[in-house]
Amino acid sequence: MTMTTAIEVRGLRKDFPVREKGILGPRTLKRAVDGLDLDIPRGRVTGLLGLNGAGKTTTIKILATLLRPSAGTVRIDGLDAVADARAVRRRINLIAGGERMVYTRMTGRENLWYFGQLYDVPKADLRRRTGELLDLVGLSGAADTMVERYSRGMTQRLAIARGLVNRPDYLLLDEPTLGLDAPIARDLRRVVADLAAHDGTGVLLTSHYLAEVEELCGHVYVISAGRHLAQGSPAELKAATGSHRTVRLTVTDPTERTRAAADAFGATRETLPDGGELITLRHPGDMAGPLTAAVFEAGGSIGGLEIAEASLEDAILTLAERGEAGLAGPGSGRPDATTIRPGAATAPPEAATAPPEAATVPPGAGTAPSEAAAAGVKGGTP
Amino acid sequence: MPIAWATAWRTWQMTRRAYPWTYAVGTVLPAALTIALAHLGFHVIGGGAVGDDFAAGSGTTAYLAYIVVGTTAFHFAVRLILWSAKALITEQRQGTLGALLIAPAGRLPYLLGFTGFAVLSSVLEFLTLGLVVAALGITVPVSSVPGALLGALALIAAVFALSVGLGGLMIAAGEAHISQNTVFIMLGLVGGFTFPRDYLPEPVRWFAELLPTTSAMDVLHGSFTGGQSLPELLPRLAVCAALTCAHLFLGLTCLPRAEARAVERTY
Structure with a gap:
């Protein structure tokens, strides 16, 4: 011993x-x-x-x-x-x-x-x-x-x-x-x-x-139904679960061009009572700059910009949902546990400045193999 | 024994703050009434004389003195059980059992501290019974003072040993009233406190022999009204000591399991 x-x-x-x-x-x-x-x-x-x-x-x-x-x-x-x-x-x-x-x-x-x-x-x-x-x-x-x-x-x-x-x-x-x-x-x-x-x-x-x-x-274990789901630092967990920052951009004079610019990032749009439009984009990287620039270059006037950091709560909820899905799935006696490698939180710079195509990955698609690999997610028990 | 002392002091403080001194009246009153009713029955119904069977079984014709010793001992035992056996379930009810169980302190000194407090407070309460006995004009003979003292100690130890196991049962079951009252009734019926065990059926007498309080009561009755000397009392003292050790060992062995069960029950 x-x-x-x-x-x-x-x-x-x-x-x-x-x-x-x-x-x-x-x-x-x-x-x-x-x-x-x-x-x-x-x-x-x-x-x-x-x-x-x-x-x-x-x-x-x-x-x-x-x-x-x-x-x-x-x-x-x-x-x-x-x-x-x-x-x-x-x-x-x-x-x-x-x-x-x-x-x-x-x-x-x-x-x-x-x-x-x-x-x-x-x-x-x-x-x-x-x-x-x-x-x-x-x-x-x-x-x-x-x-x-x-x-x-x-x-x-x-x-x-x-x-x-x-x-x-x-x-x-x-x-x-x-x-x-x-x-x-x-x-x-x-x-x-x-x-x-x-x-x-x-x-x-x-x-x-x-x-x-x-x-x-400094380190967090996430469990569900008594089983291990994931571990890592809070930042690593947020990154690995695709817990995104949320960018909310208010456009006062939306046009087809501004809508196309927003759509290219995979953002959602919502018409406001005053005729303006609220563009919401959730992404693991810092997309506030590129999105704002794209809308601005498309001729839009920016009425407001709000950036909400990714929260650990989102990460836990995502992990818990995944865990429940794993438990409910056929033949899944144990959900895949996730170990986040140290350093994974500092996601590759290219992820943060990803081209608009990359941003079209829908929120919650963190289980996609490619994204999991990019974030350093490793399947299997710890 | 810092833990025993600290627990006794703590319990003394908490009890002093929780209950007014008049609470002791309610403790002593049932014993006083039992003695008073026995006094009434003895003189009004029995004509002041006991039957030959009672004298043969108890070794005395001093019925009221026998009742005073037995009633005092029984109510004293009940008080000790109410304190010592209920110590852990009281912790559970007031939300402090977890804090107690995760501390490295042993359970034996903790329970000894509780019992030390209980003995002290109960002795003070039951000394007032002497006033009732004196008012009724009852005299209690003592044939062996050392025997009486050893008998009292034996009774305290016997009740403590029973309380350890009973306390474990209470926290495991999460229940105190049924278990404590069952023990009180059982002790009162078979323990030889207020009437000789010769009146009981043979199997019940053998069952009574398994309880350390039975031999402790034999020593007490023998040293007060039985006219026995210390050497004559020693065999029953030895039986009491052996049974006390056995019950204590059993209780302390089962207690960790009972504590684990208590925590599991409320997970």
């Missing part, structure tokens, strides 16, 4: 027994996680994304030793998460946005003191660390107030402090900013980034706020 400083997940599977009808009905197994492989190194924030029911929380609970896997292995710094659970628990902690995880009839300070005892934090360290953590989450002023008098956001902030009380080597974050005010959520993101960058903490993050994932995560 080789000693590694990372969380290594191999072939992870989790089946839950469920009864369809009452407590005496036949018991069936529901597969929540199906053959996942993950690598979560120290010093990096790794994202785990998917739609509801994708298996994210189940995966995190297995990594936190709360659930036992049905098959596969989870190793944390070489320690088995099942056989060496107690040693693993000293190295990890979990912050779950949807769960309270603190005692309401204790003060914030008392909560941190008690959890410090459970993690065997030395007395002198605990006193200092409690103060630092309360300060970090902005609860110093309410440290001696009972938690039942806290707002939901304050309780969540205390739960975050609880998750850091043992200075974990690996921090598992399941929707950590759920219900937090924007400034506190921003501060938490800063803390998480600092933990990874300066303390070398390995962080696994699930969040429905994809901007948060995009800001923090």
Whole structure:
């Protein structure tokens, strides 16, 4: 066995027994996680994304030793998460946005003191660390107030402090900013980034706020129905899924020539109430310049230009749709997983300045072999 | 034992804040009423005398003293079970079970801390029963003070051992009322608290022997109203110790599975 400083997940599977009808009905197994492989190194924030029911929380609970896997292995710094659970628990902690995880009839300070005892934090360290953590989450002023008098956001902030009380080597974050005010959520993101960058903490993050994932995560795994769909940096995922920038160009005096210019790029056109026309083009490259120039050269007057960057949300939705299609397809027991090679996000310059013919690839055609190859998409399991 | 101490302190603080001191009245009242009703029945119906079968089974004719010891012990056991066995399901209900389970702390010191708090608070509550007993003019003889102390410790340990397994059952099933009340009824019926087990059918008596509380009660009754000395009590103490260890081992072995089941049930 080789000693590694990372969380290594191999072939992870989790089946839950469920009864369809009452407590005496036949018991069936529901597969929540199906053959996942993950690598979560120290010093990096790794994202785990998917739609509801994708298996994210189940995966995190297995990594936190709360659930036992049905098959596969989870190793944390070489320690088995099942056989060496107690040693693993000293190295990890979990912050779950949807769960309270603190005692309401204790003060914030008392909560941190008690959890410090459970993690065997030395007395002198605990006193200092409690103060630092309360300060970090902005609860110093309410440290001696009972938690039942806290707002939901304050309780969540205390739960975050609880998750850091043992200075974990690996921090598992399941929707950590759920219900937090924007400034506190921003501060938490800063803390998480600092933990990874300066303390070398390995962080696994699930969040429905994809901007948060995009800001923090160096690497993202996308899963659907418990299965691996894709992985890569947020930029790589966006590029590989054909998640396009959207250019919206308003032409105040549209003519046949301007329409032809727009059509040559494969853009859609929409007549506006004032007689103008809205030209919309979605493309992975930066096509705002060429499109504007073409319309302008065709004699059109530009009334407005709006460029919307490709979003990670689009990429996830595309991947999830592909995953569902793969699951629904005949004989497709497992959807093709996608690994995006490092560097794929910096798509070839020629793609960005592609000729108008290239732009006629319809949005969502990311599964086309030629485009997949151009974006560095590799079929098969990671 | 920092975890046990921290848990006892934490539970003390939380309970103090959650319940007014008058809550203890509700705890002691059922035991006081049981003793008062036994007093009434003994004098009004029984004419102040016990039958030969009771004397033969219990080893005493001091019926009311027997009832005082048995009732106090039974309600004390119920209180301990309500605290110790329900510790984990209470964590589950208040949303803190996950935070507890992912911590590296062992479950045994945690449960010991809970029980330590429960013993302290229950002893304080049940000391007030002495006032009721004194008001009714009941005297409780003690034949062996060391035996009585060891019997009390044996009862606490026996109830703790039963509570560990019961606590696991509660979180696995996600249910407390049916399981706890089943245990209370079972203990009250077969445990030899308030009447001699000779009244029970033979198979039930053997079943009762599997519970560590039964031998603990034999020690308690023997050292108060049974007129037994410490050496005479030691064999039953040994049985109690062995059964306590067996139940504790079984409970602690099954607890991780029960905890996993509890998490799976709410996935």
